[in-house]
Amino acid sequence: MKHDDILDNLLKNEDLRYKLNDKEILDQVIMILYSGFETMSTTSMMAIKYLHDHPAALQELRDEHFVIRKRKKPEEPIKWNDYKSMSFTRAVIFETSRLATIVNGVLRMTTEEMELNGFVIPRRWRIYVYTREINYDPFLYPEPLKFNPWRWLDKSMESHNYCFLFGGGSRLCPGKELGIVTISTFLHYFVTQYRWEEVGGEKILKFPRVEAPNGLHVRVSKY
Numbered sequence: 001m002k003h004d005d006i007l008d009n010l011l012k013n014e015d016l017r018y019k020l021n022d023k024e025i026l027d028q029v030i031m032i033l034y035s036g037f038e039t040m041s042t043t044s045m046m047a048i049k050y051l052h053d054h055p056a057a058l059q060e061l062r063d064e065h066f067v068i069r070k071r072k073k074p075e076e077p078i079k080w081n082d083y084k085s086m087s088f089t090r091a092v093i094f095e096t097s098r099l100a101t102i103v104n105g106v107l108r109m110t111t112e113e114m115e116l117n118g119f120v121i122p123r124r125w126r127i128y129v130y131t132r133e134i135n136y137d138p139f140l141y142p143e144p145l146k147f148n149p150w151r152w153l154d155k156s157m158e159s160h161n162y163c164f165l166f167g168g169g170s171r172l173c174p175g176k177e178l179g180i181v182t183i184s185t186f187l188h189y190f191v192t193q194y195r196w197e198e199v200g201g202e203k204i205l206k207f208p209r210v211e212a213p214n215g216l217h218v219r220v221s222k223y
C-alpha cells in the first residue's frame with residue numbers, strides 16, 4: 001500500500017539530492033520516530049497536568065477554543081485559520097515545554113578552541129548545553145517555577161537567543177511547527193469535549209528528564 005509519506009519517499013529513494021543507503025534510511029526513520037514521539041507525548045501529558053493544576057489557565061484555554069467552536073457546526077473540523085487564532089494555546093505549549101523542560105539540552109561541537117568565563121574549551125569537544133538552567137533563570141523568566149503561560153503572549157519571547165525549547169540555529173527542531181499544530185489540535189478537542197481529574201498520586205520524575213514512569217492517570221468525563 002502506498003501513502004506518499006516520508007517513509008515511501010525514503011524507500012523510493014528518487015529525486016533526492018543525495019542517495020541514501022539502507023543504513024542511512026534506517027537512521028532517518030529511527031531519528032524521526034524518536035525525536036517526534038517522546039517529545040510530543042510528554043508535552044501533551046504535562047500540559048494536561050499543568051492545566052489540571054491551574055484552573056485559571058484552563059479556563060482561558062477553554063474560552064479560546066469555545067470561541068472557535070461557536071463559529072462552527074458541531075462536527076465541523078478546525079482549519080488552519082482556527083489554529084492561527086490559538087495564541088493562548090501556543091503560550092500554554094511553550095510554558096509547558098519550559099517548566100517541564102521536556103528536552104533538557106542540546107548537543108554541539110566546538111569548531112575552534114574557545115574561552116568562556118576563563119575556561120578553555122578545546123577544538124572539537126562535544127558540549128551538552130544544559131538548557132534546564134536557562135529555562136529556570138529568574139532574570140529571563142520571573143518566578144521561573146510558576147506555570148505562567150501569559151508570559152508567552154509577548155511573542156518576542158519565542159525568538160530570544162536564550163530560548164532553546166526547540167533548539168536553535170541550523171539544527172532548530174524541524175518538527176517544531178508540526179509539533180505545536182498537533183498538540184494544539186489535541187488540546188482543542190480535549191478541552192472542548194472533556195473534563196478530567198487525576199486518579200491516584202502518580203509520580204512524575206523531573207530528573208534527568210521529565211517522565212511519569214507509570215503514566216499520568218486521569219478520569220475523563222464529558223464536559
Ligand code: HEM
Binds near residue numbers: 035
Ligand atoms: C513538542 C515537541 C518537540 C520538542 C519540544 C522538540 C525539541 C527538539 C530539540 C530541543 C531539538 C534539538 C535541536 C538543536 O540541537 O538545536 C530537536 C531536534 C529534532 N527534532 Fe524535535 N521537538 C519536538 C517535536 C518534534 C517532531 C514532531 C519531530 C518530527 C516529526 C521532531 C524531529 C526532530 C529532529 C529530526 C531533530 C534533529 C534535528 C537536527 O539535528 O538537525 N521534533 N527537537
